[in-house]
Structures are given as structure tokens and as C-alpha cells.
Amino acid sequence: xxxxxxxxxxxxxxxxxxxxxxxxxxxxxxxxxxxxxxxxxxxxxxxxxxxxxxxxxxxxxxxxxxxxxxxxxxxxxxxxxxxxxxxxxxxxxxxxxxxxxxxxxxxxxxxxxxxxxxxxxxxxxxxxxxxxxxxxxxxxxxxxxxxxxxxxx
Numbered sequence: 001x002x003x004x005x006x007x008x009x010x011x012x013x014x015x016x017x018x019x020x021x022x023x024x025x026x027x028x029x030x031x032x033x034x035x036x037x038x039x040x041x042x043x044x045x046x047x048x049x050x051x052x053x054x055x056x057x058x059x060x061x062x063x064x065x066x067x068x069x070x071x072x073x074x075x076x077x078x079x080x081x082x083x084x085x086x087x088x089x090x091x092x093x094x095x096x097x098x099x100x101x102x103x104x105x106x107x108x109x110x111x112x113x114x115x116x117x118x119x120x121x122x123x124x125x126x127x128x129x130x131x132x133x134x135x136x137x138x139x140x141x142x143x144x145x146x147x148x149x150x151x152x153x
């Protein structure tokens with residue numbers, strides 16, 4: 001099994017850290033924060049590819065470059081095996097929030113061709129994923145929140 005990814009919105013890093021500290025790093029989705037349990041879509045590469053497609057830009061790591069916010073110091077501990085939580089840039093949140101519904105089918109078809117999906121890409125499933133991301137991102141933007149990614153091996 002690969003890395004698991006859950007995406008969620010939250011008021012700020014302090015609230016996220018507090019929840020994770022109190023709950024042994026368990027995913028806060030859906031118990032504490034509104035989110036999506038995706039399990040296979042990483043923030044930097046695959047989500048970054050979607051942000052690139054939505055903005056007609058070629059993929060680069062900065063499109064959805066996430067920053068580690070929990071646990072403190074994990075980036076220096078090469079033996080640490082998770083879980084981790086990162087925050088996505090608000091620019092990626094805003095791109096996702098701004099995807100109009102009529103663009104979702106075409107974006108899903110294009111996104112499904114990303115080599116990182118391998119033979120498991122399903123445009124129909126990805127349409128649902130994009131719709132969930134746009135809803136989550138729009139809610140986060142409306143509430144002045146950021147998007148976060150919980151991940152674990």
C-alpha cells in the first residue's frame with residue numbers, strides 16, 4: 001500500500017496541530033474538519049498537475065507546493081514514517097475554488113492522462129474528485145481558511 005492522503009479545510013495551523021497532538025496524529029477527516037478522503041492523490045505532483053491544467057500552465061512543483069506544519073521537526077528526522085500534515089498555498093486553493101462546473105469533464109479527461117496515475121486513472125472518478133476539491137476549496141476560501149493535507153504511510 002502506498003501513501004494515504006486526506007485533504008481538509010481548517011481555520012489555521014494552530015487548530016490543526018492541537019487536534020493532531022490530542023489525537024495521536026490520526027486523520028482529522030471527517031471527525032474534526034470538513035474534507036475529502038482521497039488516499040492516492042499527492043499534493044505536489046498530482047494535485048499540482050490539476051492546478052496546472054486549470055490555469056493552462058505546465059506543471060511545476062510550486063503550483064501546489066505544500067509546507068509541513070505537523071509534527072515539528074519531522075523534516076529533519078529521516079527515520080520518521082508519518083503521519084504528516086502540510087498546508088497548501090492559498091493560490092492553489094483559489095484555483096481549485098474557481099474551477100467552473102462546465103470545465104470539470106475536460107479537466108478530468110486531461111488529468112487522467114497523468115503518468116503518475118498509471119493504469120488506474122478513471123476520468124469518471126476524477127470528475128467526482130475535482131467537484132469535491134472545488135467545493136472544499138470554495139468553502140475554505142469563503143471562511144478564510146486554508147487547505148491542508150494529512151498523509152501517512
